Every structure is written in C-alpha cells, then in structure tokens.
C-alpha cells in the first residue's frame with residue numbers, strides 16, 4: 064500500500080484517502096495553479112498508526128523519499144543551516160472537524176537555520192518572527208503546552224516596548240522572545256524544543272494522527288455521525304512567506320459573495336502577515352479589492368484563478384492565498400459555506416450560467432436551508448441595541464417581556480402578555496414556562512442543553528449560552544454588557560437564527576418565502592425579490608424530479624386550504640379527536656357517561672351531523688385530492704375534566720351541601736377510565752371495539768359527507784384509517800362493520816363512494832405481521848411517532864425533557880429519534896412492513912404521517928424504502944417537497 068502522495072498525484076475525488084485539504088491541493092496543482100510543492104500522508108497511514116500505536120514501517124521510508132524529491136525540487140534541504148527549506152504540517156480529514164490539531168508552520172527552523180534564513184531573506188526580523196511562531200505553534204499543538212503562556216509572553220514583550228501590534232517588534236525583541244519561548248517549552252513540556260528538523264516534522268505528523276482521538280474530536284464525530292475510523296490525512300507543504308515585508312501578505316477570498324451569491328470581489332487581505340493572522344483578527348485587514356492598488360499583478364492573477372476554480376468546481380469556492388514578495392501562492396480551496404438564501408440564489412445562477420443542471424441544483428440546497436428561510440425575521444434590527452449574542456439553538460424571531468421564572472411566564476401569558484423566558488439554564492421544571500413563552504433565552508449551555516433540545520422539539524425560538532448576559536433569577540433581572548439592567552417586564556427580542564439578543568422590541572416581518580407560498584407574492588412579479596424567484600425555480604425542479612407525493616396533516620378546512628397553497632397533494636392525516644373538543648365536549652362526556660344503550664345512541668346521534676359537517680368542509684377544501692380520516696385515537700379520559708380539579712369541585716359542593724350528582728358521576732368515570740399508562744391503554748382501534756357505535760358513527764359521517772359532496776358534483780376522495788391496530792383480527796371486525804355502514808349510505812343516497820379502508824402501522828406487532836394485516840387494509844400509513852415510542856419504549860411526553868439531553872451529550876444519538884427517523888431500528892421495521900404488505904397486496908398504498916414526514920433526512924429514507932407519500936404539518940410541506948426532489952435526483 065502506498066502511504067504518501069505527491070500533490071501532483073492526487074485529485075479532488077480522493078477525499079477519503081487524502082482528506083479534503085490534500086485532495087483539493089492536488090486538484091489545484093494539477094490545474095496548473097501556483098501551489099507550493101508538497102505531499103500528503105494518507106488516512107490509511109493514520110489508521111494503521113491509530114490501530115497499532117505506531118506508524119507503518121514503510122511510512123518513514125516513503126516520507127523520506129518524498130522529502131528528498133521535494134528538497135531536490137526546491138534546491139535546498141529541510142532545515143539546512145545556510146538556506147533552510149521550511150514546511151508546514153497540516154491536518155486534513157475528509158470532513159473538517161473542530162477539535163482536531165492545528166497546523167504547524169515554519170518547520171525546519173532551529174537556532175542554526177534561523178540565521179541562514181535571515182541571511183537568505185536579507186531580513187533578520189522576518190527570520191526571528193518565523194522562529195518564534197514555530198516554537199509557539201509546535202509547543203502548543205505538538206508538545207501540549209498551554210498556549211496562553213506564549214500569548215502572555217508576547218503581550219509582555221509588546222508592553223515592554225510600548226507597542227500595540229506584533230509587526231512593531233524588532234529582530235532583537237523577537238530574538239529575546241524566542242529564548243523566552245524555549246524556556247516555556249522546557250519547563251512545561253519537560254524537554255527542549257527539538258533542534259533536528261526531521262524530528263520536528265515526524266513529531267508534528269504523529270501529533271496530527273493523535274489529534275484524531277481527542278475527546279472533543281470524538282464527541283463531535285458522534286454527534287455529527289461521522290464514523291470514528293476514517294482517520295485524518297497529513298499535508299506537508301513547503302512554506303511560502305507572507306511576512307516578508309509590505310510586498311508580501313496573506314488573505315482569504317470567496318469566488319462570489321457567500322451572503323447574496325453575487326459575483327464580485329469578496330475577501331480580506333493583510334499585508335506582511337502569515338497564516339492565521341487574517342482570521343485571528345490581530346491586525347485590521349483590508350478588503351480584497353484594495354489588493355488591486357497594492358499589487359496589481361498578483362490581484363489580476365488571483366481574479367483569473369478564482370474564475371478558473373469556479374468553472375472547475377462549478378460552485379462557490381473559498382480560498383486561502385499568500386503573496387511572497389510579489390509572487391502569488393494558493394494554499395487551500397474548498398467549496399465554500401454560504402447562507403441559506405445564497406444557496407438558493409447560487410444554485411439557480413449556476414444553472415443559468417450553464418455550469419450545472421437542475422438535478423445538480425437540487426443537491427446544492429437543503430430542506431433545512433429552506434426551513435430557515437421560512438421563519439419570520441426581524442426587520443430593521445439596526446434601530447435597537449444588540450446586547451448579546453448566544454448560540455442560535457432554535458430558529459425564529461421572538462419578542463416579549465423578560466420573565467425569569469416559569470411560574471411568572473405562565474401567569475403573564477395567561478393574561479395575554481407575550482413573554483420571553485430568561486434563565487441561566489433550564490431544567491424539566493421549566494417546561495410549563497417554556498410552553499407559555501414566545502421564546503427562551505439562557506446564558507449557559509450549548510446546542511444540546513435542555514433549553515435547546517426542548518425548544519427545538521416544540522418549534523420554539525431559542526437562544527442559549529449567551530454568556531455575556533448575567534442572569535440573576537433571584538432578583539429577577541439580568542445585566543447586559545455595559546451594565547444596563549433588564550428588569551422583569553422589560554421588552555427584549557431574540558433571534559434564534561442568528562443567536563442575537565436585543566433590548567426593546569424589534570418589529571417582526573413574515574418571511575418573503577412564506578408570503579410567496581401563501582400566494583401573496585408572485586415569483587416573476589415586480590415585488591418578488593431574487594430570493595423568491597430562486598426558491599420558486601428550485602421548487603419547480605424538485606416537483607419535476609420527485610416520486611414521493613406530499614400530503615398534509617390537517618384537521619380542518621382552514622389548515623387544508625393553507626396546505627394546498629403550500630403544495631399538498633392530499634391530507635395524509637386528519638385527526639378526528641380535534642373535532643370532539645370545544646362545545647362538543649359535553650356531547651362526548653355524555654357518550655362516555657352513558658349508562659344505557661339508549662343514552663349512548665342519543666349522544667352519538669347528536670354528534671353525527673356535526674362530524675358530517677366537518678367532513679363536508681374538509682372534502683370540499685380538498686376536492687379531487689385524497690383525504691385520510693383517522694377514526695378516534697386518544698384515550699377517553701382526555702375528553703373529561705382533570706381529576707384533581709374535579710375532585711376539588713366535588714368536595715366543595717359536598718361541603719356546601721350543593722347538588723353535585725353530575726360531578727360525582729363524572730368523577731367516577733374519570734376514576735374508572737384512569738390508566739397508569741394511557742399511551743398503551745384503551746385507545747385507537749380498542750375504543751372502536753369496546754364502545755359500540757362510536758366508529759360506525761364516524762364512518763357514517765364520512766360516508767354521508769362524501770355522498771353529499773358527490774351529489775353536489777364534487778370529487779371527494781376519502782380514505783378511512785383505523786389507528787393502533789396490532790393484529791389483523793382487530794381490523795377485520797372494524798372493517799366488516801364499516802363496510803356495512805358504507806353500503807347502507809350508498810344505497811340510501813344512490814351513490815358509489817369507493818371509500819378505501821386502511822390502517823396505521825404504529826405498533827411493532829403490526830409491522831411484524833404486516834403481511835397478514837394487508838389482507839384487510841387497502842393502505843398503510845406509518846405512524847412513526849407512536850412507532851418510535853413503542854419500538855424504543857420511550858414515552859415522548861416524558862423523555863425529551865428528562866434524559867434526552869444526557870443521551871445527546873453522550874452521543875448515544877446525534878439527533879432525537881422523534882426528529883429524524885431511527886433508520887436502523889424503527890426504519891427497518893418500516894421497510895420490513897412495506898415489503899411484507901406489498902407482497903400480500905401489490906397495489907397497497909404506503910405513506911407516513913407523523914412529524915418525520917417533514918424531516919429532511921427521514922424523507923430521503925422514505926423515498927428509498929419505496930413509500931408513495933409522506934404527510935406532515937402544512938408548514939413543512941415545502942421542505943418535504945424539496946427533499947423528495949433531492950432524494951430522487
């Protein structure tokens with residue numbers, strides 16, 4: 064096996080072997096761009112090193128051979144005393160990863176060669192500056208010395224000289240600093256800074272290998288689901304110097320604006336600087352455009368190269384470059400990060416430029432980016448003061464009065480106030496307050512903190528870990544930088560997409576993308592901006608490509624109409640329990656309390672026309688499109704008053720000797736229906752089997768509504784769905800009764816309704832016996848919320864707030880299985896059931912309802928296992944459409 068590749072030997076597709084940085088350095092080299100020569104040690108070498116604790120035997124010789132070749136090319140030897148070749152040792156895994164080792168520059172300098180470098184460059188200052196940087200970086204990243212010690216020494220040197228920036232230090236100062244740095248190394252690392260250049264290089268290479276397994280890197284990989292065995296590559300690259308005086312410098316650039324996608328000159332440049340100086344912000348950079356007047360020749364060449372890179376990568380690239388005494392060198396490139404809006408714009412711009420096709424354009428955007436563009440946003444934030452910035456934990460824009468405890472949040476929101484719950488960090492006791500608040504702000508904790516996880520689960524705006532804010536919950540106040548105090552009741556605004564916190568009220572505007580989906584703004588019309596135009600076009604690409612249909616979860620005509628505007632091709636889940644609330648609750652109560660057959664029938668009779676009217680409205684809103692109606696699912700006690708409240712009422716009435724017969728009956732019913740674990744109790748099809756007439760009343764309402772629509776020349780397409788089936792026998796019984804009712808209605812109304820009857824697959828047993836169940840079902844709809852609960856044995860209502868944070872922190876899963884389908888567990892049951900169902904009934908229609916239907920990664924999975932449609936809440940439909948298109952291209 065070959066462990067080392069010269070930059071001339073690799074290419075951009077070898078990221079697995081050469082890492083991202085190495086593969087792209089090779090690609091640029093082969094494009095004929097000016098890249099300082101060098102070579103890449105493969106991830107394979109790293110794997111051997113990590114497995115066996117030692118570098119592979121062949122590696123040393125291969126590195127030697129490549130080093131010799133490099134030395135010949137450069138005409139000087141590594142660390143040579145009179146004219147040293149210097150190199151950088153740079154880590155570079157397939158995916159860039161925080162927590163991995165930093166780059167070490169200037170390897171090859173020693174007490175001797177620093178003199179040679181000074182002579183060759185004719186610049187003492189430069190040589191000593193390079194040497195002190197080497198000891199600093201090497202000490203910190205290879206020998207594990209606390210980096211602050213070097214920083215403090217550097218600050219002290221500047222202070223002693225009464226200067227502000229490092230370029231004002233002269234050769235003599237830097238020489239002294241080198242002595243100081245070497246002392247720090249000796250005391251802290253217990254060894255001398257190595258003077259042998261090859262030893263420096265080998266130690267740096269091994270340190271890069273080792274950095275694959277730091278705790279931070281491991282945690283990051285678990286959370287991002289990056290396999291732990293990929294290993295990192297190591298790049299050895301001959302040094303070029305941006306710190307050789309004013310005709311040298313270093314910079315970063317984008318081939319187009321990463322915020323708008325517009326072509327132009329975007330980047331920063333810093334004269335007389337090396338490496339990270341630009342991003343480290345140690346001195347003020349100048350906009351890249353100014354390079355034109357500093358060094359026209361290099362500037363023109365850079366523009367030329369950026370164009371070459373764009374045409375070659377067919378995408379926005381970001382680059383690092385260095386100019387050494389008027390000579391331009393390329394040090395890195397990669398396809399660059401961009402904002403969500405720019406991703407859509409750039410994808411369509413590239414299509415227009417003829418660089419990519421529609422299918423490729425779909426790969427350049429994501430559903431997550433689209434979702435981000437659909438949140439309302441702040442308008443004119445400039446008018447109010449930004450007072451802090453935390454982690455953008457859950458997107459959206461929220462404005463409200465600051466409250467510092469859950470109790471107040473609930474109390475104030477009940478009286479109609481909008482509140483932002485501000486806490487140091489949240490815990491399960493804060494749940495009520497979090498639900499009541501418009502948004503949540505914490506001063507501690509990261510993306511996996513309790514606040515962040517729970518807020519994302521609820522779709523609530525959240526900024527967490529805003530550390531500059533001093534939250535004092537006891538005194539109900541927070542102090543912002545500068546000393547201003549926010550008291551309980553003061554208005555604040557938080558932006559969950561940027562993490563910014565503002566004092567006062569920032570006006571919130573709806574997203575232009577939502578305005579467009581709602582039909583209030585038309586792409587191509589005058590008021591449509593570029594973004595809407597781009598989204599419009601990408602959605603059209605997706606709709607043309609996708610195989611999966613997208614339906615909505617909607618319970619009433621209003622939601623259904625909105626879903627239709629958002630592109631829904633039907634309703635995948637209409638929950639009938641929502642039709643039993645409000646003023647109808649009383650009727651349901653009577654049904655539950657009925658002592659006699661007659662009483663029960665009476666209340667069912669009263670419910671029938673109401674139910675029917677709901678369906679008439681729904682079917683007409685969705686005329687011509689399928690509507691799946693789920694028969695009653697939740698446990699009955701959900702329709703009865705709260706047990707404690709009721710007990711109090713009864714006790715009060717008793718003590719006052721008031722009549723309370725009804726309350727008493729209710730209370731007895733509540734006791735009778737009380738279950739230890741309602742999620743696994745009397746619900747779903749079980750209700751239909753034990754409460755005579757309940758399901759048939761609902762079926763009759765559906766059938767009569769459909770018949771009415773038919774006779775009014777409508778096109779109703781109702782599908783009746785039976786929830787929580789575990790065995791085909793349950794379904795058969797319910798089905799037989801339903802068929803009878805439908806036949807009756809058809810005969811009475813003179814219509815042929817063609818209602819299909821199917822079931823939800825949401826219990827493991829249903830999935831495992833799907834082949835049998837399909838005999839009685841014309842369609843399956845996977846209820847992945849309940850299926851996840853029952854497969855994992857998690858109660859969703861409890862676990863997200865109690866131990867999911869710990870699970871996420873420990874990397875047991877990177878994302879909640881209620882957010883993204885657990886492919887290995889829940890997903891394999893879906894796959895198995897789909898296959899078994901289709902084996903029994905080849906035209907079985909398969910869909911999924913439950914929030915996974917709108918989750919990007921899950922949509923791809925459902926596409927792969929061959930489902931016919933996904934169903935999700937109206938707001939997520941565009942995301943599902945887009946992801947279904949991406950999955951198919």
Ligand code: ADP
Pocket residue numbers: 099150151153154165166168300301302303304337338339340383384385394395
């Ligand atoms: P990162 O992955 O953190 O960007 P890099 O390996 O790109 O790390 O290096 C850090 C900095 O050092 C960058 O600014 C890079 O351009 C610069 N650099 C790396 N190698 C060299 C080199 N051979 N000559 C000059 N500068 C270099």
Ligand code: MG
Pocket residue numbers: 383395
């Ligand atoms: Mg870099």
Ligand code: MG
Pocket residue numbers: 696786787825846849
């Ligand atoms: Mg369910």
